[in-house]
Amino acid sequence: MPALEPPPGQGCHPQPCGTKTLPPGSSNSSSLALSQQSDVSQWKLVLRLLKLTWRFRRGCVNVLFLNFVLLAFGLAGLGLVGLGLDVIRHAVDPEVPAPKWPFGYQPPESWSPMFLTGVIAAGILLSSGLRSLLRWVAALATADLVQRKLIVNLRTEVYDKLQRLSFRFFDANNSGSIINRVTGDTTQLANFVNNVVVQTLTLLLSLLLYFLYMLAINVKLTMACLITTPILLVLTIQFSRTVKPAYRKNRELVDKMINTLSESIQGIHVVKGFAIADREQEKFAQDNANVRDQHRWIFTRVTIFQPTIGFLTHVNLAILLCYGGYLFIQGELAFGSGLVVFAGLLNQFSGQIANIAQISNTVQASLTASARVFEVLDSPVEITSPPNPVSLPKARGRVTFENVSFGYKPSEMVLEDISFDVPAGACIAIVGATGAGKSTLLSLIPRFYDAVQGRVMIDGHDVRDLDLDELRRNIGLVFQESFLFSNTIAANISFGYPQASREQIIAAAKVAAAHDFIMDLPKGYDTVIGEHGSDLSGGQRQRLAIARAVLLEPSILILDDATAAIDPQTEHEILTAMDRAMEGRTTFVVAHRLSTLRRSDMVLVLEKGRIVQVGTHEQLMTVGGHYRKAARLQIGDEESKRLLGLLESPESEMPPALETPADGGNQL
Numbered sequence: 001m002p003a004l005e006p007p008p009g010q011g012c013h014p015q016p017c018g019t020k021t022l023p024p025g026s027s028n029s030s031s032l033a034l035s036q037q038s039d040v041s042q043w044k045l046v047l048r049l050l051k052l053t054w055r056f057r058r059g060c061v062n063v064l065f066l067n068f069v070l071l072a073f074g075l076a077g078l079g080l081v082g083l084g085l086d087v088i089r090h091a092v093d094p095e096v097p098a099p100k101w102p103f104g105y106q107p108p109e110s111w112s113p114m115f116l117t118g119v120i121a122a123g124i125l126l127s128s129g130l131r132s133l134l135r136w137v138a139a140l141a142t143a144d145l146v147q148r149k150l151i152v153n154l155r156t157e158v159y160d161k162l163q164r165l166s167f168r169f170f171d172a173n174n175s176g177s178i179i180n181r182v183t184g185d186t187t188q189l190a191n192f193v194n195n196v197v198v199q200t201l202t203l204l205l206s207l208l209l210y211f212l213y214m215l216a217i218n219v220k221l222t223m224a225c226l227i228t229t230p231i232l233l234v235l236t237i238q239f240s241r242t243v244k245p246a247y248r249k250n251r252e253l254v255d256k257m258i259n260t261l262s263e264s265i266q267g268i269h270v271v272k273g274f275a276i277a278d279r280e281q282e283k284f285a286q287d288n289a290n291v292r293d294q295h296r297w298i299f300t301r302v303t304i305f306q307p308t309i310g311f312l313t314h315v316n317l318a319i320l321l322c323y324g325g326y327l328f329i330q331g332e333l334a335f336g337s338g339l340v341v342f343a344g345l346l347n348q349f350s351g352q353i354a355n356i357a358q359i360s361n362t363v364q365a366s367l368t369a370s371a372r373v374f375e376v377l378d379s380p381v382e383i384t385s386p387p388n389p390v391s392l393p394k395a396r397g398r399v400t401f402e403n404v405s406f407g408y409k410p411s412e413m414v415l416e417d418i419s420f421d422v423p424a425g426a427c428i429a430i431v432g433a434t435g436a437g438k439s440t441l442l443s444l445i446p447r448f449y450d451a452v453q454g455r456v457m458i459d460g461h462d463v464r465d466l467d468l469d470e471l472r473r474n475i476g477l478v479f480q481e482s483f484l485f486s487n488t489i490a491a492n493i494s495f496g497y498p499q500a501s502r503e504q505i506i507a508a509a510k511v512a513a514a515h516d517f518i519m520d521l522p523k524g525y526d527t528v529i530g531e532h533g534s535d536l537s538g539g540q541r542q543r544l545a546i547a548r549a550v551l552l553e554p555s556i557l558i559l560d561d562a563t564a565a566i567d568p569q570t571e572h573e574i575l576t577a578m579d580r581a582m583e584g585r586t587t588f589v590v591a592h593r594l595s596t597l598r599r600s601d602m603v604l605v606l607e608k609g610r611i612v613q614v615g616t617h618e619q620l621m622t623v624g625g626h627y628r629k630a631a632r633l634q635i636g637d638e639e640s641k642r643l644l645g646l647l648e649s650p651e652s653e654m655p656p657a658l659e660t661p662a663d664g665g666n667q668l
Contacts, residue, residue: 045367048374049189053197059145060198066138067202070131071209077127082341084120087113117268128589158182158376166382167396167448171408172331174548176259181372188369195362203352205449210349217342221327225319225346229353239305243298244663247368257287306358313350320346383447394461395474395555397424397586399445404454406444414440415609418454422602427587429597431627432606434452435479438590439480440604442558445588446475458556476549480561480590482541484533487638490525492533493547500551506644512547514540557587594631603627 030396053060081101086099091113101107107116159182170178216223255274279592320343328339399422407413422428430438443449447463455462463471473496484492493508494500500508505525509515517540521527533541549557591597598617605613605620605627615626620627 042367045370047511049192049366049370050197052189053193054491056145056149056193059141059350060193062136063141063145063194063198064201066134066141067198067220068133068205070138071202071206073127073131073134075209077124077131078341078344078348080120080127081344084117084124085340087116087120110122117297142198146190146194148250148517150193151187154190154373155182158186158373161377161379161381164381164384165379166608167443168382168408169379174255176257176262177255179262179375180251180255180258181376185251185369186366190371191362192366192370196359198273199355199359203355206352207349210345210352214342214345214349217345218327218332221320221324224323225316226349227349228315228321232309232312232353232356235305235308236360239301239360243301243364246294246298246301247364250291250298251368251372253287253291253294257284257291258289260284267542275335278329293525297569309353309356316346316350317343346394370424385468386465389470390461390465392461392466392474395583397555398422398457398459399442399556399586399588400460401444402454404444404451404456404459404555406440406452410452413452413609415444418609418611420604420611420614422586422588424459424586425584426601427582427589427599429589429591429600429603430601431590431592431597431630433626436606437609438606439560442560442590445558446472446477447555473552474555476552476554476557477557478542478545478549478557482533482545484529484530484536484541484544486529488526488528489521489544492529492544492549493525495548496552504551508547508551509544511550512543514543517543555585557582557585559587559589559591561590561592569629597631 083099083101107119111119162178162182211222211226214225260280260283264284324339324342401418401420404415404418405413406415418441430441432438441448444451445458445463447456447468450464457462457463458466458471458474482619485495490502490505491498493505497504502525506515509525510519518525518527529535533544536544546559549559589596589600594617597603597617600617603615603617604611605625607626610656613620613623613627615623617631621631622628
């Protein structure tokens with residue numbers, strides 16, 4: 001029988017030793033706490049968003065070019081309207097100066113005023129038709145840029161980063177916040193490229209062209225009509241400063257609402273079982289109302305800002321009417337190509353100024369969302385493969401812990417000075433009271449976390465020196481709560497080995513005593529199960545999880561209380577079948593039942609993060625301590641159940657008197 005051997009030596013991995021691990025929920029951790037956003041420079045966010053825009057520069061340039069052409073056609077149409085009015089006015093009153101044609105063009109003298117007017121009208125219609133076509137093309141180009149490229153790429157990038165982050169990240173952040181960042185915040189961030197960068201460049205180009213055109217018509221009128229522009233800029237800056245904190249609060253409230261929804265759906269059995277559906281409904285309604293009220297606060301500020309901008313633009317029109325009319329009477333301004341065209345330009349200019357309100361609003365929403373998304377993208381990937389990993393395609397299975405200590409908080413160690421050496425092929429049971437550190441110890445083997453001190457080794461290699469994917473392919477895992485995906489039975493079993501044949505899948509299911517119940521399902525292995533395997537019993541879900549682990553044929557098998565949700569008869573079937581699967585494999589089992597513990601080559605007893613006893617079941621039963629207390633209590637409980645069954649049977653005989661344990665004990 002393999003036995004635990006003393007560790008070959010003491011040591012500490014040169015890099016991670018002494019590394020401070022951050023506690024879940026700590027304000028100093030790599031959490032997504034909104035309070036951190038205040039420390040992020042707004043200009044740095046803008047520069048980073050501009051870098052993001054540069055990645056999609058071809059699509060942005062395409063949209064900008066189309067907007068520029070649309071602007072040119074708009075100006076051409078406006079100029080043609082003014083030219084047509086000048087032609088008509090000159091025809092009615094020959095003393096009025098002849099219209100000035102653009103680019104030095106002069107129409108043939110044989111063309112009558114009516115024919116000239118018809119030609120100009122045709123040009124206006126052609127310009128309008130081309131603008132309509134270009135608007136459609138520009139809308140398609142914008143949708144392609146934002147929906148097909150920006151949002152898809154951003155969500156993929158954020159999701160990819162989430163897959164590489166350590167368990168510590170997910171310990172520190174609730175699922176509602178993470179989901180909101182992958183969905184809503186990436187959309188807001190993508191909108192920055194189109195609704196801020198592209199629209200701002202279009203706006204600046206438009207304002208420049210309108211301004212130059214107006215200057216070309218009359219400098220004094222232009223200066224008079226744009227006198228309110230500095231006031232608009234001041235109001236815009238003040239508006240941005242006012243709503244910025246509100247957008248941060250809004251995203252926090254949305255996170256909370258999504259988290260409430262997610263928890264209530266996942267815990268629907270608990271909600272209904274305790275008859276608290278009304279209370280949960282009130283809780284969600286309150287969260288939803290908080291989001292609504294925050295939206296209303298922002299909307300109120302926006303609705304005050306936009307009419308103010310609109311009022312100031314109408315002040316410009318009033319100045320045009322008074323001063324422009326005066327200049328026209330004085331003969332300093334033409335009617336069609338002067339006053340009318342200037343009025344159209346000023347209207348367009350004012351409309352673009354009014355767009356500043358919408359752009360400013362989008363900027364604040366985008367900056368808030370981008371800070372949240374970048375916090376995910378910037379979160380350190382704590383668990384990574386080394387630059388030059390040691391090759392270990394197929395491990396033998398020897399596992400060694402050398403003076404390992406670990407804690408989720410630097411000041412509170414969950415494991416302290418753990419040392420043991422497990423030969424390849426041994427079956428090790430780990431027992432201890434709740435909170436003793438059993439699951440934490442096992443999580444260090446596949447590097448879900450790294451030890452704070454000491455090192456964990458496989459076949460003599462520190463796990464931190466191995467390629468991460470290669471390490472985990474050598475380890476089969478079955479957790480306390482088996483997670484299944486909404487897919488077929490076969491796909492769930494082959495999740496870690498998708499290229500497995502149907503024969504291999506069936507063989508793994510038979511090892512896990514799952515084949516019989518699978519064949520009783522409507523479509524056998526092709527039966528699609530519900531989310532989390534909700535339409536299966538706990539024992540069935542656990543057997544599928546065991547089959548999933550066995551299919552990998554790992555060198556090391558970790559069963560974290562895998563038989564907790566299985567009845568004794570099913571447990572016996574699984575353990576008997578898995579005797580073959582565990583042969584030649586190093587197996588770690590967190591267990592409480594004596595039927596499992598007796599099958600182990602060795603038992604480690606944990607108490608408050610320390611190993612307090614080591615030995616076989618038989619050895620530990622001969623010495624005092626936690627293990628014997630708990631085991632004798634469990635033996636007495638099993639005998640009591642057997643006695644109760646005999647008493648209920650009239651044909652049974654009374655068994656011999658049971659020895660009551662003199663000392664108490666806790667569950668293993």
